[in-house]
Amino acid sequence: MLNENGHIEVTSPGSLLTVQDTGRRGSQRFGVSVSGVLDLQAATIANRLVGNPPDSAMLEATFGNVALTFDKETKVAVTGATSDLYIDDFPMPLWETLIIPAGETLSISAPSSGLYSYVAIAGGIDVPKVLGSRSTHVGSSLGGFEGRALSQRDVLLIGTASVTPIRPRAGTTAPQDLLRACDDNERRVRVIPGPQHDAFDDEAQSTFFSSTFTISNVTNRQGARLEGPTVPAIDGKHDIVSDPTYMGAVQVPSDGNPIVLLADRQPTGGYAKIASVISADLPTVVQRPPGSEIAFELTDLNMAQQEAKEFVDRIHHEPLVEPARIFSTNLEVNGEAYNVELVHPSSVGSERDVDGIVYASFGQTSESVATVESTS
Amino acid sequence: MTQYPRIIPANDSAVLIEFGNSIDYEINAKVYALQSAIESSDLAPTVIEFIPSYRSLLVEYDVTQHTLAELHDQINELANSVASEHVATVDTDGDIQQIPVAYGGEYGPDLETVADHAGLSTDEVIAIHSGTDYHVFMLGFAPGFPYLGGMDERIACPRLATPRTLVPAGSVGIAESQTGVYPNPSPGGWQLIGGTPMKLFDAGADPPTAMLPGNKVNFVPIPHDEYETIAKSG
Incomplete structure (x- = not known):
């Protein structure tokens, strides 16, 4: 057991x-934004891959170029955008439980x-938790x-692991069909109609649903700003009496360019909302970088809730x-029983004991690694 | 004519209940009355969060527990009951929150602009601004930022042509016929008439804001030399 928690030094923060974490809940009525991870799917899988509860705080990098020294x-596990991942100079897989040896650096490419x-x-x-959450706004x-x-x-x-760190073992991966979806x-x-969809006439609705928009360069954690044909409100009435906002709301200000509201949104806003992105499709919205295309299709509430x-x-x-x-076998060393496993794919490990598992590296280019788990 | 209350799905895990489409004390009071009614009903465990606004209440709920189809009738019943009852527009059992304000000078660099625009003296502007109880319609925009109602139209004034890049925390301002306070330093285009030394947002406090949604506040003029004293005492 580690007597003292480890530290992470930011060698490169990227942009x-x-x-x-999963966001600051219950304080929007005081004007406090939810914030939290943008891609709930990638973040949840990352926490599971290291055995954390779903609301554990993690790092969110924007467009890679990050290096962290442990x-x-x-x-650790790295999920989300498709980047080249390294531990020191060795390529490592995304969406997989990894062991970083002491003193080494994890780096994520653009x-x-x-x-x-x-x-x-x-x-x-x-x-520290602020208003119940560790998320940064x-x-x-x-x-x-x-x-x-x-x-x-x-x-x-680094916080104290609240569960036995033996599982998930190094080399555990996310389910394949989930990766394909990502x-x-x-x-x-897919969207459902927004609370003010009737502020837009048939022609504007048709423009919204039949056009392909481009995600703008000024997109950020507050909202994905879209460029393309403009979506005018009836009589130019884009301003409404300020109203609550929510994740995935598609609001249209008076310039006619839709904005999909994201995690750092203000809790209230004064623009008409034409549509609402269904939560299952939010990961694909947030993961589209500036310059990529986006088009919408209408679904109904029952389908969205299912x-x-x-x-x-x-x-x-x-x-x-x-x-x-x-390979798996039982052996006895100095009167103690051990289960020895050779697993694939690889994960770099040093020769030390962490909570009953001895991670023994067979050379860092090896495709395999042995774990020895105490069974006594 | 739109019929109120209106229950509108917002996204797949939030529903919006509207009591009207204007800035109105009675409509706003119904928003808070519905929030209380839901909090004390058996819907409470499925609610993740409420966002009350001028004229509507957003209820975010746990869709893995209940779909809107399952919640609709009960929400509808509570909303209709609130809509049909008389709801007190003044929080009769609540105290009026007193906000000390140092008007003019370094704290309110635009006080004279507002006075000139209104054709009044600066003392008259202060007397009018501090002589009214304001209703906190909602908090939004930024942590602790109040949307206040009730300002006297005589001191209404357009926004600055060029917004300031940094407005100090506690600044009290006027924009058109609205008045408000910046709880945190931020850019802003309101005409600044004074400043409060009171901490309006404290993430470590419960509740984190001095002004509470649905309550009343009043601005109390203080001498400039008291500003620092109050600010230091926290």
Whole structure:
């Protein structure tokens, strides 16, 4: 057992690296934004891959280019955008439970597809909870690490793992069909009608549903701004009496360019909302980088709610894939019984004992690694 | 004519209940009355969060427990009951929150602009602004930012042509016929007539805001030398 929790030093923060959990709930009535992870699917899987509860705080990177150095051996998983991942100079897989040896650096390249990467660490990130959450809302300097985005040389404390760190084992991966769903960033995004959809006439509705929009360069955690044909409200009445907002609301200000409201949105707003993205399709919206295309299709509330339930069930309960066991045997050392397993695929490990597992590396280019678990 | 209350799905896990389409004390009171009614009903466990606004209440709920079809009738019943009853527009059992304000000078650099625009003296503007009880319709935009109702039209004034890049926390301002307070430093285009040393948002406090949605507030003029004293005492 580690006597002292490890630390993470930010070697490179990329364009925006923040501490996020599942968001700050219950304070929107006081004007406080929810914030939290943008891609709930990738973030939830990352926490599961390191054995964390679903609301553990993790790091969210924007467009990669992140490097993190760990001072103690640590179990991590990186999910979300498709990037090249390395531990020191060795390529490592995304969506997989990894062991980082003490002193080594995890680095994430700029993504080839997707926008946000999630780095979950067994035990989570230990920053103080503010109004019940560790999420950072940079706009109001609330939560996370000193209420701000991380900078080079910031040092984060890792929390205490609340579950046995033996499982998930190194080499555990996310279910394949879930990974395929994450890669599908070209499909139409499903929406239901928004509370003010009747502020838009048939022609404007038809423009909204038949057009392909482009995600603008000024897109951020507050909202995905869309460019393309404008969607005018009847008599130009885009302003409404300020009303509550919510994740996935598609509001249209007077310039006619729709904005999909995301995690850092203000709790209230004064623009007409033409549509609402269904929660199951939010991951594909947030993962589309500026310059990518987006088109919408209408679905109904019953379908959306069915999809929402299945989405929650899938990300929380679809079984992870345990590493294949190439070799397994029991042996006795100094009177203690051990189960020895050779597993695939690889994960770099040093030769030390962490809670009953001895991670023994067979050279870092090896495709295999042995774990020895005490059975006594 | 639209019939109220109106129950509208917002997204797949939030529903909006509208009591009207205007800024009105009675409509706003019904929003808070419905929130209380839901909080004390057996719907409460499935509610994740409420967002009350001028004229509507957003209820975010756990869709894995209940679909809107399952919740609709009960929400409808509560909303109709609130809509048909007389709801007190003044929080008779609540105290009026007193907000100390140092008017003019460094705290209110636009006080003279507002006075000139109104054709009044600065003292008259202060007397009118502090002589009214304001209703906190809702909090939004930023942590602790109040949308206040009830300002006297005589001191209404257009926004600054060029917004300031940084408005200090506690600044009290006027924009058209609205008045408000910036709880945190932020950019802003309101005409600043004063400043309060009171901490209006404190993430460590419960509740985190000095002004509470649905309540009444009153601005109390203080001498400038008291500003620092109050600010230090927290």
